[in-house]
Amino acid sequence: MKKLWIIAAGLTLGLSACGQNEEPKVTEEETAVEEQNEQTESQNTDDNKEIIANHDFFEPFDGKIDHIHGLGYAGNQGAPFFAAHDGLKVYENGKWYKTKEQNNDYMGFNATKAGFYTSGHPGQDSNLPNPLGIKTSTDNGQTLDKIALEGETDFHVMGVGYENQAIFVMNPHKNSIMKTEKFYLSEDNANSWQEVQANGLKDVLISVAVQPQKVDYLAAAGQQGIYLSKDKGENFEKITDSGQGTSVFFTNDSLIYGTYDGTAKLVKHSLSDGSETEIPLPKMEEDAVMYFAQNPQxxxxxxxxxxxxxxxxxxxxxxNWDLIVEAGNPK
Known part of the structure; x- marks a missing residue:
C-alpha cells in the first residue's frame, strides 16, 4: 500500500517543479472537426477498422512504454491513446503505434470527442514553449493549439469533459490568471476561470475528472479515498469508506473509480442513485488501477x-483481461 502511494505522490509533488439574436458562426475548423467526427463514427462500426495504422502521422512502435500520465479514446476513433513522456502511443487491433513528431512529455492528458487536452513539456523535436500550459489538438497531436498559460504552468492534476470540454485543474503555483494554489474551473475553453472552494477535498490528489456532458459533476482520487462533487466543485463528498483512491473516470451516467486497500478494486458508481457494482480485475499483486478509460463507442x-x-x-x-504491456514492455 505504501509502495503504491509513493508512486502516486510523485505525480502530484512534481506540481511545484455574439449578440443574443445572432446565429452562431461556425468556423471552417469547427466544420472540419464535425465532418471528421462523423466520418470517424461511421468507421467505428467496423470491428476491424484501421484508422491509426493508415494515418501518415503514425508509425509502428515496438519500444518501451513507460511514464504514462493519462489515456483515453482521443477523437472518438475507437483506439486508446496513451500519453507518455516521449509522445503518444496508440493501441489498435493488437498493434502499437507512435507519433512521428511532437513527441512531447505529456502531463494532465485528457481525451475528448474532438481530440485531446494536455499540459506538460515539449519534446526534443518540438519548438513549443516550456512548459506547455494548457493545449488542445484535433489532429492527433500534429498541431497543439494554445489554450492558456503557455510558458507558465505545467498542470499535472487536470480533468476535461469528453463532450463539454470543461476544464478543472489544481493550480500548482501562482500564475498570470490564477492567483492562488487552489482549484479552478473553466466552462468556456479557458476564456474565463472561476476559483472553486472544493470544500471536503483536503487530500493529496493524484487525479481529477469531469463528467462528459454535465460540468456539475467532478471527481477526484486522493490518498484518503474517492471524492464526488455535484455542484461544480464547490463541495466534495467522500464516497469510499476505506483505502486510497487511485483513479477516476466518468461515463455519461456513472463514475468509474479505482481504489487500493491491499487489494485493487474498480467500481462503477451510478450518478442517478449512488448504487455500485464492482468491475472484475485481473490478478494483481501490490498494484492498482492508475489510469482507466472506456471506449465511448x-x-x-x-x-x-x-x-x-x-x-x-x-x-x-x-x-477477460489481456496483459498487453508488462512493466513497460509490449507483449
Whole structure:
C-alpha cells in the first residue's frame, strides 16, 4: 500500500517543479472537426477498422512504454491513446503505434470527442514553449493549439469533459490568471476561470475528472479515498469508506473509480442513485488501477494502466483481461 502511494505522490509533488439574436458562426475548423467526427463514427462500426495504422502521422512502435500520465479514446476513433513522456502511443487491433513528431512529455492528458487536452513539456523535436500550459489538438497531436498559460504552468492534476470540454485543474503555483494554489474551473475553453472552494477535498490528489456532458459533476482520487462533487466543485463528498483512491473516470451516467486497500478494486458508481457494482480485475499483486478509460463507442471495451507499468485491455467488460504491456514492455 505504501509502495503504491509513493508512486502516486510523485505525480502530484512534481506540481511545484455574439449578440443574443445572432446565429452562431461556425468556423471552417469547427466544420472540419464535425465532418471528421462523423466520418470517424461511421468507421467505428467496423470491428476491424484501421484508422491509426493508415494515418501518415503514425508509425509502428515496438519500444518501451513507460511514464504514462493519462489515456483515453482521443477523437472518438475507437483506439486508446496513451500519453507518455516521449509522445503518444496508440493501441489498435493488437498493434502499437507512435507519433512521428511532437513527441512531447505529456502531463494532465485528457481525451475528448474532438481530440485531446494536455499540459506538460515539449519534446526534443518540438519548438513549443516550456512548459506547455494548457493545449488542445484535433489532429492527433500534429498541431497543439494554445489554450492558456503557455510558458507558465505545467498542470499535472487536470480533468476535461469528453463532450463539454470543461476544464478543472489544481493550480500548482501562482500564475498570470490564477492567483492562488487552489482549484479552478473553466466552462468556456479557458476564456474565463472561476476559483472553486472544493470544500471536503483536503487530500493529496493524484487525479481529477469531469463528467462528459454535465460540468456539475467532478471527481477526484486522493490518498484518503474517492471524492464526488455535484455542484461544480464547490463541495466534495467522500464516497469510499476505506483505502486510497487511485483513479477516476466518468461515463455519461456513472463514475468509474479505482481504489487500493491491499487489494485493487474498480467500481462503477451510478450518478442517478449512488448504487455500485464492482468491475472484475485481473490478478494483481501490490498494484492498482492508475489510469482507466472506456471506449465511448463500445462500453464493453476498457483499458487501464497500473502503478507498476502494466497495461491491461478487455473487450468483454472485464470478464477477460489481456496483459498487453508488462512493466513497460509490449507483449
Amino acid at each position: 463500445n462500453e464493453k471495451e476498457m483499458t487501464f494502466v497500473s502503478f507498476n507499468g502494466n497495461i491491461y485491455y478487455t473487450k468483454d467488460s472485464g470478464s
